[in-house]
Every structure is written in C-alpha cells, then in structure tokens.
Amino acid sequence: MKQLSFLLEKEFRQVFRNPAILRSVLIMPIIQLLIFPFAANYEVKNVLLSIVDHDHSSYSQKFISKITASGYFILTDYSPSYNKAMESIESDKSDLVIEIPKNFEKDLVKENKSSMLLAVNAVNGAKANLGGAYAANIIRDFNQEIRLDWMTFPAFNAIPTIEITSSNWYNPTMNYKDFMVPGILVTLLTMIGTFLTSLNIVQEKESGTIEQVNVSPISKTTFILGKLIPFWIMGLITLTIGLLIARLFYQIVPVGNISLIYLFAMVFLLALLGIGLLISTYAETQTQATFVGFFVMMVFMLLGGLYTSIDSMPEWAKWITKVNPVAYFIEVMRMIVLKGSGFADIKYHLLSVLGLAVVFNTWAILNYHKRS
Known part of the structure; x- marks a missing residue:
C-alpha cells in the first residue's frame, strides 16, 4: 500500500x-x-417538398394545405411537371416529390379511388425513409377525412368506430x-x-x-x-x-x-x-x-x-x-x-x-x- x-x-x-x-x-x-x-436528433423535420398538381381541385388544395401545415415539410417548389420537379431533386432543392394526377377529385368522387405519386430522394436513406413515412401517414389521414365527409347519410350514423388512445411509458x-x-x-x-x-x-x-x-x-x-x-x-x-x-x-x-x-x-x-x-x-x-x-x-x-x-x-x-x-x-x-x-x-x-x-x-x- x-x-x-x-x-x-x-x-x-x-x-x-x-x-x-x-x-x-x-x-x-x-x-x-x-x-x-x-x-x-432522431426527428426528421424541414423535409424539402416539391408539389406537382395537375388537378388544381378543392381536394388537391386541401391536401397541399394539410401536408404543409404538418410542420415536417417545407414547400420549396410548385412545379408544372414531374420532370421539372425531378430537376429540383437533382439540384438538392427538394427531398420529396408528390405528384397529384389530373382528375384526382373526380376519380375520388365517382370511382371511390385515386392514385398519387410519391418520389423520395434516397441519397440520405434515413431522411428518405422517415420523410416518406410522414407523407404516407398524412395521405392516410387525408383519405380518412374524405371518407368521413362522405358519411352524411343516416345509414352511416350507426357505423361503429374504434377510438385509439396511446400512452407513452417512461418518456x-x-x-x-x-x-x-x-x-x-x-x-x-x-x-x-x-x-x-x-x-x-x-x-x-x-x-x-x-x-x-x-x-x-x-x-x-x-x-x-x-x-x-x-x-x-x-x-x-x-x-x-x-x-x-x-x-x-x-x-x-x-x-x-x-x-x-x-x-x-x-x-x-x-x-x-x-x-x-x-x-x-x-x-x-x-x-x-x-x-x-x-x-x-x-x-x-x-x-x-x-x-x-x-x-x-x-x-x-x-x-x-x-x-x-x-x-x-x-x-x-x-x-x-x-x-x-x-x-x-x-x-x-x-x-x-x-x-x-x-x-x-x-x-x-x-x-x-x-x-x-
């Protein structure tokens, strides 16, 4: 010692x-x-977004307002075509492109379905995965809101719904x-x-x-x-x-x-x-x-x-x-x-x-x- x-x-x-x-x-x-x-920080925010809107309908405008108001995306480009939007991705001015097709609202109302193109810059894999997942969740929420708007007849009033309540343990x-x-x-x-x-x-x-x-x-x-x-x-x-x-x-x-x-x-x-x-x-x-x-x-x-x-x-x-x-x-x-x-x-x-x-x-x- x-x-x-x-x-x-x-x-x-x-x-x-x-x-x-x-x-x-x-x-x-x-x-x-x-x-x-x-x-x-594990959170991905300020994802640069480029929108290509071929429909210019009330539904497409409602969707654009919803995704830009989410706090995760910044609308940096409102392109007239998909090729123009891809140029913004190639120049690192956008991380994600959403193309709304022509007759988007019409197909939703008459055919009960429509399509939407989501293109993600995957150079940064983590940002691409999370940004794409955020956009997909917002699209699902938007789709659910439209379905609820259509349920105005008395026959739909009795349809049961599941309410989900989450609890975050430890944090x-x-x-x-x-x-x-x-x-x-x-x-x-x-x-x-x-x-x-x-x-x-x-x-x-x-x-x-x-x-x-x-x-x-x-x-x-x-x-x-x-x-x-x-x-x-x-x-x-x-x-x-x-x-x-x-x-x-x-x-x-x-x-x-x-x-x-x-x-x-x-x-x-x-x-x-x-x-x-x-x-x-x-x-x-x-x-x-x-x-x-x-x-x-x-x-x-x-x-x-x-x-x-x-x-x-x-x-x-x-x-x-x-x-x-x-x-x-x-x-x-x-x-x-x-x-x-x-x-x-x-x-x-x-x-x-x-x-x-x-x-x-x-x-x-x-x-x-x-x-x-």
Whole structure:
C-alpha cells in the first residue's frame, strides 16, 4: 500500500501539471453535453417538398394545405411537371416529390379511388425513409377525412368506430433529449477512459521514466493499479459533472436509484481503463496508442446502441456487442434514468461488464513486462 500511495501521488502530480488532461475531464463534458443533445436528433423535420398538381381541385388544395401545415415539410417548389420537379431533386432543392394526377377529385368522387405519386430522394436513406413515412401517414389521414365527409347519410350514423388512445411509458413527453443525454454521457466516459489511459504507459516509455520503474521493486500489479486508479477517479468526476448538467439544463432526474449508476460506472470504468492500459502496454509510441485507441473507441461507440438499435444490427454485430462495455452501460443508463430499474434488472449487465473488466485488466498486467 505504501508503494501504491507513492505511485498515486506521482500520477496525480503529473495530471495536475498537464492542463490538457484537466480540460478533458472538466471542460470537455460540459461543452459536449450542452451541444450534442441538440444536434443528435432522431426527428426528421424541414423535409424539402416539391408539389406537382395537375388537378388544381378543392381536394388537391386541401391536401397541399394539410401536408404543409404538418410542420415536417417545407414547400420549396410548385412545379408544372414531374420532370421539372425531378430537376429540383437533382439540384438538392427538394427531398420529396408528390405528384397529384389530373382528375384526382373526380376519380375520388365517382370511382371511390385515386392514385398519387410519391418520389423520395434516397441519397440520405434515413431522411428518405422517415420523410416518406410522414407523407404516407398524412395521405392516410387525408383519405380518412374524405371518407368521413362522405358519411352524411343516416345509414352511416350507426357505423361503429374504434377510438385509439396511446400512452407513452417512461418518456411521456417523447423528448428525445431524455433518451440521448444518458447515452451521450456514456460516450464521454468512453473517450476519457480509452484515450487518456492508452497514452499513459506510452508517455513513460517515450520520456524514459519507465526504466526507473522497471528497476524498482514495484510489482506489475501495483504499477497497473497506480496507472488505473487516478483515471478511474477522474471518470467518476466526469460522470458527476454530466449528471449535474443533465439535471440543471435538461431537467433529467433519474427515476431509479442514482447509486446504481455510480456502482455500474465504477465497474464500467474498470473495464474501459483495462482496455486503455492494455493498448498502452502494446504500443511503443503515443501515435500508435492514439490510432489504436481511436479505432477501439469508434467500434465501441458505433456498436453501442446510441445511434442504431442493437436489435436491428446483423447477427455478427450483435456478437460484438457482447464484449462491448459501452453497449451495456448505455442500456443500463436508460433503464435507470427513464424506467427506474433496480439492481435485479441490471445484474446481468453488471456481471457481464465485471467479467470484461477482470479479463482486460488481467491481460494488461500479464502483458506488461518489466525490463531493465
């Protein structure tokens, strides 16, 4: 313990002498948590719309008013032909074209059916899918309104209708920030845990001080613990700052027990720091450690379920998430913050991350060789 205390004193002195580390731990989470939740938005709005109206009837005008008043579309082009509308898509002035055919109202009244062309710019697949889905829902609502307008005879008055009432559990206001902020906070801890620790032992190698450690009677386990504990404490400080920002700026208060978040974060940071230290034992230069750390961090973040649901990933990607501590923590953060889950609900995730922490840290200790 005496050797460990001297090592910790040395590490904390190095941290406080390096302003870049303090900025990464204290300032970076504040800036990113204040910016990212506003940019990382699953909602698709301001879809640029081009209308081609060959009918110019009361029904076509009613439909155009309905779709432009929905708040999801911006009418940027009112073209006389489909070819002209396609030119606006090719020049990126429109994302979606709706062509209303001639005799649209006449066919609806006389034939009880009509057609409508919906063409979507699919360069941006997410925007195309959601924009097309919004337009299709508005068309269905418009169709339903027309049917209700026609039901004016007494025979239709007794037709039963089904009234649907929805209830949004865990996120009643459907505020995407409540969903995104906990996940973004996990990514910040991932960046700190991966980058800073992956550079730690490499700095000792490049500065030459690693030789002094190698000839000292300090054991490998004590040396690794001395490198791990300071960043483990800084990670918990970053988590505290993030939770305070979530409460003060976004009014996000965990429904569950906040001590469970800290318990899981302690184990999660052990796993991440073990990965960073493992990278540091293999790398010979800070450049190598940076590139490998960036690669690992990107894989963890992109396959962590923050931006893409794990259930929709291919089978091989789902297997990767089994050894991804970020995926476990993002799910646990949302479970505790939004659902109020207890220890029994997260114990599988906790044991899985604990197992990863033991594997990675043991690997780092075994891979570090003391050489004179």
